[in-house]
Each structure stands twice: as C-alpha cells, then as structure tokens.
Amino acid sequence: MANETLHKLVASATPLPIENIDTDQIIPARFLKATTREGFGDNLFRDWRYNADNTPKADFVLNNPTYAGAQILVAGKNFGMGSSREHAAWAIHDYGFRVVISSFFADIFKNNALNTFVLPAQVSDAFLAEVFKAIEANPHTQITVDLENQEIVLENGVKESFAINAYKKACLMNGYDDIDYLLSLNEEIKQYDLAHTNFE
Amino acid sequence: MSTPTTLFDKIWDAHVVKAMEGGPDAVFIDRHFIHEVTSPQAFDGLRKRGIGVFNTKRTTATADHNVPTKDQHLPIKEALSRHQVETLRKNCAEFGVELYDLGHPFQGIVHIIGPELGLTLPGMTIVCGDSHTSTHGAFGNVAFGIGTSEVEQVLATQCILQYKPKRMRINVNGQLANGVTSKDIILYIISKISASGATGYFVEYAGDTIRGLSMEARMTICNMSIEMGARGGLIAPDETTFEYIRGRRFAPQGEAFDEAVAHWQTLKTDEGAEFDVELNYQAEDIGPMITYGTNPGMGIKINDHVPNLNEIPESELASYTKSLAYMGLEPGAELLDKPVDYVFIGSCTNARIEDLRTVAEFVKGKKKAEGVEVWVVPGSVQVSNQAKAEGLDQVFLEAGFELREPGCSACLGMNEDKVPAGKYCISTSNRNFEGRQGPGARTFLASPITAAAAAVTGKVMDVRELV
Numbered sequence: 001m002a003n004e005t006l007h008k009l010v011a012s013a014t015p016l017p018i019e020n021i022d023t024d025q026i027i028p029a030r031f032l033k034a035t036t037r038e039g040f041g042d043n044l045f046r047d048w049r050y051n052a053d054n055t056p057k058a059d060f061v062l063n064n065p066t067y068a069g070a071q072i073l074v075a076g077k078n079f080g081m082g083s084s085r086e087h088a089a090w091a092i093h094d095y096g097f098r099v100v101i102s103s104f105f106a107d108i109f110k111n112n113a114l115n116t117f118v119l120p121a122q123v124s125d126a127f128l129a130e131v132f133k134a135i136e137a138n139p140h141t142q143i144t145v146d147l148e149n150q151e152i153v154l155e156n157g158v159k160e161s162f163a164i165n166a167y168k169k170a171c172l173m174n175g176y177d178d179i180d181y182l183l184s185l186n187e188e189i190k191q192y193d194l195a196h197t198n199f200e
Numbered sequence: 201m202s203t204p205t206t207l208f209d210k211i212w213d214a215h216v217v218k219a220m221e222g223g224p225d226a227v228f229i230d231r232h233f234i235h236e237v238t239s240p241q242a243f244d245g246l247r248k249r250g251i252g253v254f255n256t257k258r259t260t261a262t263a264d265h266n267v268p269t270k271d272q273h274l275p276i277k278e279a280l281s282r283h284q285v286e287t288l289r290k291n292c293a294e295f296g297v298e299l300y301d302l303g304h305p306f307q308g309i310v311h312i313i314g315p316e317l318g319l320t321l322p323g324m325t326i327v328c329g330d331s332h333t334s335t336h337g338a339f340g341n342v343a344f345g346i347g348t349s350e351v352e353q354v355l356a357t358q359c360i361l362q363y364k365p366k367r368m369r370i371n372v373n374g375q376l377a378n379g380v381t382s383k384d385i386i387l388y389i390i391s392k393i394s395a396s397g398a399t400g401y402f403v404e405y406a407g408d409t410i411r412g413l414s415m416e417a418r419m420t421i422c423n424m425s426i427e428m429g430a431r432g433g434l435i436a437p438d439e440t441t442f443e444y445i446r447g448r449r450f451a452p453q454g455e456a457f458d459e460a461v462a463h464w465q466t467l468k469t470d471e472g473a474e475f476d477v478e479l480n481y482q483a484e485d486i487g488p489m490i491t492y493g494t495n496p497g498m499g500i501k502i503n504d505h506v507p508n509l510n511e512i513p514e515s516e517l518a519s520y521t522k523s524l525a526y527m528g529l530e531p532g533a534e535l536l537d538k539p540v541d542y543v544f545i546g547s548c549t550n551a552r553i554e555d556l557r558t559v560a561e562f563v564k565g566k567k568k569a570e571g572v573e574v575w576v577v578p579g580s581v582q583v584s585n586q587a588k589a590e591g592l593d594q595v596f597l598e599a600g601f602e603l604r605e606p607g608c609s610a611c612l613g614m615n616e617d618k619v620p621a622g623k624y625c626i627s628t629s630n631r632n633f634e635g636r637q638g639p640g641a642r643t644f645l646a647s648p649i650t651a652a653a654a655a656v657t658g659k660v661m662d663v664r665e666l667v
Contacts, residue, residue, distance in 0.1 A: 017518070018518065018519055018522065019515070019516060019518075019519040020395055020396070020495050020497075020519055022495065022631075022633045022634075024612075024631070024633040024634065024635060024636050025633065025634060025635070028613065028635050028639070029265075029612040029613045029614045029636070030613050030614060032237050032265075032614060033237075033266070033280035033281060033283070033284050033614070034280075035240035035241070035244075035283065035284060035287045036240075036241065036244070037241050047634065047635045047639055052621070052639065052640075076519070077396075078395065078396040078399070078429070081395055081396065081429065081495070082331065082426075082631065082633060083330075083331050083345075084238070084329060084330055084331040084333075084345035084346055084347055085237070085238065085329075085347070086238070086329075086347030086348040086349060087348075089347070104396060104399070106396070106399060106429060107365075107399055107400060107429065107431050108331060108344075108345055108346070108347060108426075108431075111346075111347060111350070112347035112348075112349070115347060115349035115350070116349070125515075165222075165223060165224070165363065166222050166223065167220060167222065167223030167224060177349070178349070178350075178353055178361040179245070179249070179349075179352060179353050179356055179357070181220075181226075181361065182226060182353055182356065182357040182359050182360075182361060183251075183356065183357060185217060185218055185226055185357070185359065186357065188217055188218060189217055189226075189228065189254070189357055189358055189359055192217045192228050193228070193254075193255060193358060196228065196230075
C-alpha cells in the first residue's frame with residue numbers, strides 16, 4: 001500500500017449508524033484465509049450484506065445504489081473493536097473507502113487503518129450526528145476531508161477538526177510507511193539486541 | 201530519589217530503542233509469536249524488500265486458527281485452510297523460523313504454548329498478530345496484539361512503532377464465592393466499563409483477589425483485556441509466577457533462573473506511582489456471569505435479567521435492539537434455565553489444564569444432557585497429553601463429552617468447528633460477536649464451570665447452587 005497518498009478528499013459517504021461494529025462484522029473470520037492482501041472488499045460486511053444463498057440483502061446500505069462510489073464510510077462509535085486482523089482495514093480499502101468517520105475507534109483498528117492508508121477521522125458525537133443528518137437530507141452530499149488542515153467540512157459549511165499525529169499525517173500525505181523508518185534504525189536496533197540478552 | 205513509576209512504564213521505557221520527537225516510539229520486541237492467519241502478507245513484504253527476519257531466535261510460529269480438531273494426522277480437508285497452513289510452513293522454512301506445526305509435541309494455540317514452554321517471561325515485550333496476545337501480560341510483561349503491517353515491521357526490524365498508551369489500574373479485593381472464577385471477574389469488569397471502556401489504556405490488575413489467583417486464572421483475565429478495548433493487561437510477577445515458570449522448557453535454568461528471579465522481583469509498580477485511571481471492585485460483588493448480547497460488555501450476573509429498554513441509554517438503543525434480535529432474546533428476559541444446544545470448552549481464554557480439571561471435577565460421575573453437543577478442546581498438545589495422563593479423558597468419555605484435538609476450534613469460524621445458525625452455545629471463549637462461532641450462531645460467554653453445568657443440565661444454571 002506504500003506510495004499511495006492522501007491529501008484532500010471530496011466525496012460522498014455511506015452511512016452505517018451502528019455502534020460497536022466489530023472486526024468480525026467488517027470481515028468474518030472465514031474470509032481471512034487468503035494469503036495476499038487483495039480481494040477482501042468483496043466480503044466487506046459479508047453477513048450484513050448477503051443472505052445465506054449469496055443474494056444481496058436489499059435493506060443493507062452497501063447494496064443501495066444511491067451510495068455507489070462513496071469513498072467515505074460514516075459509522076457509529078467504537079468502530080473496529082475486536083480482532084487485530086488487519087484484513088478488516090484491507091477490506092474497507094479494497095472496497096474503495098479512503099476515510100472512515102466515527103466518534104470513537106478501537107485502538108488496534110486505528111493503527112491498522114493508518115498502515116493501510118485509510119484515514120480514521122475521529123469526531124465528536126455531536127458532529128457525527130451532523131454528518132448522518134447531512135447524508136439523510138441528501139445521500140449524494142459531498143463531504144470534504146482535508147487532511148492537511150485536519151478538518152471535515154459539510155456542504156452546509158458546518159465543520160470540525162480532527163486530531164492526527166504529525167508523523168502519521170506525514171506518512172499518509174507522503175506515502176511512506178513505518179518499516180522505511182524502522183529500517184533506517186537498523187544499526188541502533190542491532191546494538192540494542194546485543195546488549196539486551198537477559199531473557200535468553 | 202526517582203519518580204515512582206508503574207510497572208508498565210518500567211517495561212516500556214526499557215525497550216524504547218529510539219523515541220521520535222512528537223511521534224511514536226521504536227519499541228524493541230523480545231518475543232514475537234506468529235501463526236498462519238496474520239503472517240503470510242508480512243512474509244511477502246519481506247520478500248518484496250529483499251530482506252530476512254531480523255532475529256529468528258526471537259520469533260516462534262505455530263498453526264492454530266485453521267487446524268481441524270479431529271484427525272490432525274490427515275491433511276487438512278478445507279483447501280484454503282490447508283493452503284494457509286502450508287504457506288506458513290514454506291515461509292518458516294525459507295526464513296529460518298522455528299515452527300510448531302501440526303504433529304509437533306509443542307503445537308497449540310499461540311497464547312497457550314508461549315507460557316507453557318517458558319517462552320513467555322516477566323519483563324518482556326511480546327507481540328503477535330492476534331488481539332489476545334494480552335494473555336501473556338499475566339506474567340508481568342507488556343504484550344499486545346498487532347496488525348499484519350506491524351508483524352512485517354517486527355519480522356524486519358524486531359521493533360514496532362507505537363504510541364505509548366495511557367495507564368489504568370484495576371484493583372480487585374476480597375473473597376470470591378465458591379463457583380465464582382477469574383472468568384467471572386473479567387466478564388464482570390467488562391460489563392461495568394463496557395467494550396470500549398479501556399480503549400487507549402494499558403491495564404494493570406492488582407489487589408488481593410488477583411494476587412490469590414493461579415497463573416492460569418490470571419491468564420484468563422489478561423486474555424480478555426482487549427474485550428474492554430485495552431491494548432493489553434498485566435499483573436506484577438510474584439512467587440506464583442516464578443513457580444509456574446520454574447523448569448519450563450525455554451525458561452532460564454539453574455543459576456540463570458535465580459538471577460532472573462532476582463531481576464523479576466524488581467518488576468512492580470512503585471508505591472505512589474500515578475495511573476491515568478484507577479478503578480476498584482470487590483470480589484464479594486461478583487457472581488457467576490453470562491453474556492446475553494453480541495459484544496463481551498453485554499454481560500449480566502447469571503441470576504439477573506437482560507436489561508429492559510428503559511435501562512439502556514437512548515444512543516445505544518439501536519445497537520441493543522439489533523443485538524437482542526440476533527440473539528433471539530426479549531428485553532427483560534431471564535437467562536436462568538434457558539436451554540442450550542452446544543457447549544464449547546476451549547480457546548485461548550479457557551483451554552488450559554486447570555480449566556479442564558475444573559470441568560472434569562464437576563462432571564465426574566455425571567452425564568451430559570440429552571440433545572446437547574459438548575466439545576472439550578485442549579489448548580495445546582501438552583494440555584491434551586496432560587489431560588490424558590491424569591485420566592480426564594475417561595471422565596469426559598463417560599460423561600458423553602467429546603474431547604477433541606488442540607486448536608482454536610469453535611472460538612471463531614475459521615476451521616471446521618462451527619455452531620449452526622440459530623443454535624445457542626455456551627462458550628468459554630472470549631467473543632460473542634455476531635457470526636463469531638459461525639454465521640447465525642448465538643453465543644453466551646461464561647466460565648468453564650458454568651459451561652460444564654450447562655453441559656450436564658442442558659440449560660443455563662447458577663453453579664453456586666450446584667457446588
């Protein structure tokens with residue numbers, strides 16, 4: 001995923017106003033058996049999206065053509081709880097989402113999303129409600145996610161800023177990842193490893 | 201005099217190779233566990249970069265999530281599962297990583313084998329691409345789950361880039377009632393603080409109730425730290441810890457062990473050290489617990505009722521209603537006497553020898569209820585062998601329980617052991633998410649003894665009336 005960058009995204013959004021969405025819903029365990037990172041988007045929210053006979057569930061939002069092409073997922077608080085499976089972030093990315101907006105993210109998911117070049121933008125409960133309201137009023141409403149200025153702006157001008165660590169922000173904007181940085185510390189790490197043998 | 205410091209800070213700070221100004225720390229990892237599910241793409245990353253594993257001695261692999269729990273000597277039937285395990289084999293061979301594969305005497309669930317082999321020791325940093333890595337914290341170390349990009353980081357550099365979490369201490373004091381176990385303690389805490397109540401924190405468990413627990417019971421508590429959102433949980437090492445470690449295969453031996461103990465004894469939170477949050481619970485307030493919903497925070501005392509609609513905050517009503525509909529339960533329902541179809545005793549939460557002994561002791565001379573399917577799945581080959589050596593297999597056989605071969609089994613739907621749609625399963629595992637035990641499966645989380653009681657009566661029981 002390296003070399004992908006994210007600066008400013010203006011896109012429509014898919015609303016999923018459910019709290020505590022866990023990683024088993026985002027990508028059920030039985031779909032973790034691939035040994036590459038591709039193709040997970042087909043099974044994003046698999047059991048909410050499809051019936052047992054693989055026909056789409058008409059009332060699930062990803063099956064609603066109104067939201068086709070949306071690049072922002074807006075979800076209830078505590079998104080991504082549960083497993084450390086990065087496959088959940090891969091599925092979101094592979095489906096075409098570049099940003100997830102929620103009022104609270106699970107810890108490991110947040111790291112996994114950032115490492116997968118999906119921006120987890122955490123906003124207040126009140127602003128999240130505004131976002132849902134705007135989408136309800138107009139499903140095609142354009143939401144601006146401005147990473148450089150750390151700001152989300154709705155069409156009606158209502159906006160809120162979000163926090164992101166400067167280092168992670170730079171990674172997203174410049175398309176580099178943690179391993180590049182850690183590899184640059186190789187000599188220091190070797191020294192540490194040599195001096196740190198008390199557990200062996 | 202130096203500032204009083206928490207145990208968590210002591211371990212973390214000692215492992216920072218380099219702190220980035222305004223950014224994350226590069227934290228050195230002493231022990232890296234890998235398994236077949238979250239490692240293939242990480243090894244691919246190494247290949248693309250043309251680099252090897254930084255220090256193969258610090259990496260240990262096993263196969264657990266995808267393995268069948270019957271006929272393990274035969275090739276895995278399911279093609280994708282077989283491919284994933286074979287990919288692990290190839291990767292370990294190519295990169296020189298020790299693998300405890302199917303058929304190896306050390307194979308088992310990654311969080312069961314680390315401690316029983318003495319690979320998990322106090323004062324370490326330990327990571328694995330699995331959120332229940334928090335289990336290892338029971339030994340007084342900093343252990344947490346990571347994603348696959350981070351698995352690649354650790355394989356490539358033995359370090360991980362991390363922001364330091366905040367600190368929480370949870371004290372539990374007092375005497376537990378008979379039939380109330382460590383699983384009930386942790387389900388009780390999660391029900392109090394919710395499935396996100398500890399997000400952003402590393403939790404130290406303390407207090408005389410925690411001190412009084414065995415290592416295996418402590419592992420159950422730390423295992424489920426992630427279910428309240430915590431990055432990890434830990435318990436300061438003490439004599440109980442040292443006695444557990446003594447003589448284990450990869451633990452320091454002889455003089456080296458005594459030296460290690462002298463160091464490990466320094467691993468504790470200083471008097472007066474500050475936590476960002478501190479919570480206190482009384483053991484007397486804790487009863488046998490059961491979950492009714494679709495996240496581990498949705499738990500109640502077994503003789504309590506499912507919350508009524510007016511007891512749920514408005515913002516949570518939609519999730520709550522969805523959850524009860526999935527579980528086929530009404531608001532205000534009682535769970536006592538609720539019939540169950542399946543009983544699963546296993547997983548990295550409760551598949552250690554102590555759990556199997558507890559269950560065997562309870563069911564000895566009893567028979568499982570008619571129509572209930574009971575699976576007992578040891579966490580490792582060593583647990584399995586030990587159970588047989590102690591005659592527990594006979595107890596299970598006579599009770600009509602199925603003692604299977606080791607693996608993650610019915611904790612998550614990645615292998616053949618699944619609960620059918622609509623069926624109720626009382627499970628000693630850690631998650632009751634929708635579809636976790638198979639699409640449409642309905643999971644009640646509980647302790648091994650509560651699961652055993654359900655196995656012999658066919659319904660949800662208050663074990664305090666039976667022990």
